[in-house]
Amino acid sequence: MTSTVESVGETPAHVPDFPMDRAAGCPFDPPPGALARGKETPLSKVRLWDGSTPWLVTGYAEGRALLADPRVSADITRPGYPLQAPLLEGGPSASFILMDDPEHARLRRMVTAPFAIKRVAALRPAIQRIVDDLVDDMLAGPKPVDLVEAFALPMPSLVICQLLGVAYSDHDFFQANSKILIKRTNDPQERSDAFQRLTGYLDDLMGQKLAAPADDLLSGLGERVKAGELTRSEAAQMGVLLLIAGHETTANMIALGTLALLEHPGQLALLRDSDDPKLVTSAVEELLRYLTIVHNGRRRVALEDMDVAGVRVRAGDGLVIATDVGNRDPGAFPEPDRLDIERDARHHVAFGFGVHQCLGQPLARLELQVVYSTLYKRIPTLRLATDIERIPFKHDGGVYGAYELPVTW
Template sequence: MTSMLEFPMARAAGCPFDPPPAMQTLREQTPLTRVRISDGKTAWLVTRYAEQRALLADPRVSSDVTRPGYPSPMPVGERGAPVSFILMDDPEHARLRRMVTAPFTIKRIEAMRPGVQKIVDDLIDDLLAGPKPVDLVEAFALPVPSLVICQLLGVPYADHDFFQDNSKVIINRETAPEERRAAGDRLYAYLDRLVGEKLDNPGDDLLSGLTQRIRDGELARSDAAQMGVLMLIAGHETTANMIALGTLALLQHPDQLALLRESGDPKLVAGAVEELLRYLNITHSGRRRVALQDIEIAGQVIRAGEGIILANDIANRDPSVFEDPDRLDLRRDARRHVAFGFGVHQCLGQPLARMELQVVYDTLYRRIPTLRLATTLEEIPFKHDGAVYGVYELPVTW
């Protein structure tokens, strides 16, 4: 009898943009496989696109992290602060999520585009005026979404070192549970204090909008603070990593970079964002769920109480959906990707992430057309140990 595979799995050396080879082999063999996770428990790993979409849309599948059998990638829900609404089921998930959807509508996000363009242009001005080589992560990829999410939430950007440092601790897979708890407590206390200040003196930002819900008795202050933690971490970590990793992927595919740099076509830029989201996958730990009832799918039965891991990176390389899926092709229609998930839990902030990436990918390479790596691909430190994938630094010059 063969031993059970461990999840997460290792990427191949020299192939930092591709899913682990073992997952590719599994997908070719079967849509569902039992795997062992870090706490020694087992879960179903779902590797094909069709089965992932079906399960993500199935009401018999739960996101509730507190349910027995939930295959948590790291200890959660152990401290006093409430669990985030993304780790809840409807109706409570829908009730809380509805309170923060308005700022993320397409219309509201499009109104932010000129401001984001100014942030991007100002940071590029600083890059061009400063020394080189420079770490693109520190000087550009991290400040862009951090400035944007701070403005949206009403968080002082002057505190960015504090929240970025604590976010790094929380999303590192190898962080000890007590360290992760302490970092979470620090962020929660910080957001709770901010919410308190905005209760006394509201402004025109998302957190201030939540304070009216608190006053009306619709929302607990603790839930508002926890929403702030979620959106602050998700709002800067994922997009920052996508900016840096996307830039690195394009530098490794000069024909695609040239196409994007020289196009000037908003439709091609928007399509390029979708293709890079499909090709790269920043969320590389899989979406975690647990079965509420027995579910028969693809010739298998997932029993009630069994954990499910939906690995979006391998689904986005499914050849039955995307032709020649391991090739980066910015002209591809990649809009069906599952980088943002699917169903009721799909990413709330996806319109904001898309808009930021469109501005960045349309501006950075056009304004710095000779942008290139200041090191070798082999020397770049990748976040194999992170819940969010990317690079720790990206030395570039021009």
């Protein structure tokens, strides 16, 4: 038996706005309104900024199944797609992560090899040196220090710059424009201008790689351009995607994960005092699950009528798959609101699921493993240098985190 939005007690006038607000004093938990809906039903309607009313998918099993369902599209240009913000002129809609197969698969394959597990594992010594050098600089400098500025942001930025072949000396430029682009509440023109600046920067760099190739990912894309498999514009836009995703998400996980551990001292002590790499691995997976920093839902649109958890979803209906709520589903994770770094949380959906799951997840996992196994051992007395209530969180961003995190020791 199927149901409609009215039959589950919601009329258009009562459909709540999305994104929803987090509870004051609960920075690690999804919004209580979304959690409450997840306990009532795995699908319900919400209202977006443009007045559209897509389905909010809060169930773990339902969300995971939809993310792998070929009847569901990631194409941002399709009617009914639930946009997070107004489309930008010539903006990231051209990104392969917002396309369907076969074009998505064709473009994604061009950048898959550098993120293969074995290739990424070979980067561990270099990542360890970067982490150690940044910790050395913190220990040698004044305190308190903003962990975001001194450690969480430069660490993945240095790694992705090396991988792509981007000069880290330009980090102020690309980090500043990345912040503008991913803040959904910014003026659309301001976001579009930031995207154009980033694209222009990567296009100029692509020109340099075409003239003088090196051993880096952008040079590899340059070879695809020369072979006629990719336009220079497409290569530049792929570079923007990889540059932003490569530093922004991991930086937020480093800072927010550290804060979560500081607020759970028993879990921090367990991690800090252990030499078991398996515990480090499970801690990374549990923190990814517990925090789920992609917090505004994975966006999709139905290509045909289908039944999901007894609800009839129509072709053209938007779907907002709330993986942060799904990762708190007690059917998938017993006592889901408890941080437990010994939990087996590998089946979480923090990186999405299906053909569009995060390309860079092997690199992100490795970076977090190195950070979480090093930072707290090197600075065992690390602690907050302010009240948690005074920390500014990224409620307005596409990726959740902390704008700054003052710490001392």
